[in-house]
Amino acid sequence: MSSGSGGEPDAGRRGVLKLGIGALGLGLAAVPAVPAIGYLLFPTGSKAGEGAFLPAGKRSAFAGAVPVRVDLYADKVDAWNKTPDVKLGSCWVLERDGALQAFSTVCPHLGCAVDFDAEAQKFKCPCHRSAFGLDGSVEAGPSPRPLDSLEVKEENGLVAIRLVRYRQGVAQKEPV
Known part of the structure; x- marks a missing residue:
């Protein structure tokens, strides 16, 4: 007991x-x-690469007034996998007045891919005939705003670009 x-x-x-x-x-x-x-x-965490600076290349690759198309890559992480070097998007990078500028390759009108026409010295959307100057301004077509500029960072001879996606078909630059 x-x-x-x-x-x-x-x-x-x-x-x-x-x-x-x-x-x-x-x-x-x-x-x-x-x-x-x-x-x-x-x-609720950050999306793969979006909003972050992504490596674009060496500064020397962008010397001159001819735009260079750059594909931007980052590691994609989801609940189960980590996939290295996934292409998130592209941009045009060019040097103007000694500084680098970057523009999205996505047309602000309906999201088509914007190409550079070296002969005309303009960015052109082949789908709806929008044309943009080297400063990104609208020169022709139905685009409601200029090409979307992207933030550029230079450090130790390397260039990085902040990739941001914007709503298409509206006059204001609205991040999606």
Whole structure:
């Protein structure tokens, strides 16, 4: 039977056992809960490369007034995989007055791919005949705004560009 008077030592041991079993149960419940919370919160983190500066190349590759098309890559991470070097988009980079400028290759009208016409010295959308000057300004066509400029950063002879996607078909530059 119980030792001592009124069984109090047994009640104390039972309390410690209850606390221990409760703590063990909470620990076991936390094992699947932590990854589940991470999974639910994952979309709130940064998207693969979007909004971040992505490497574009050496500064020397962009010398001169002829625009250079650059594909921008980043690692894509989802809940199960990490895929290295996924192409996120492209941009045109050119030097004007000693500084680099970058423009999205996506036409602000309907999202077609904008090419550079070296003979005409203009950016042109082949789908709807929008044309843009070397400064990105609209020179012809239905585009509601100039080419979308992208932020350029130079550091230690390397160029990086912040890739941002913008809504098409509107006069204001609205990030998507």
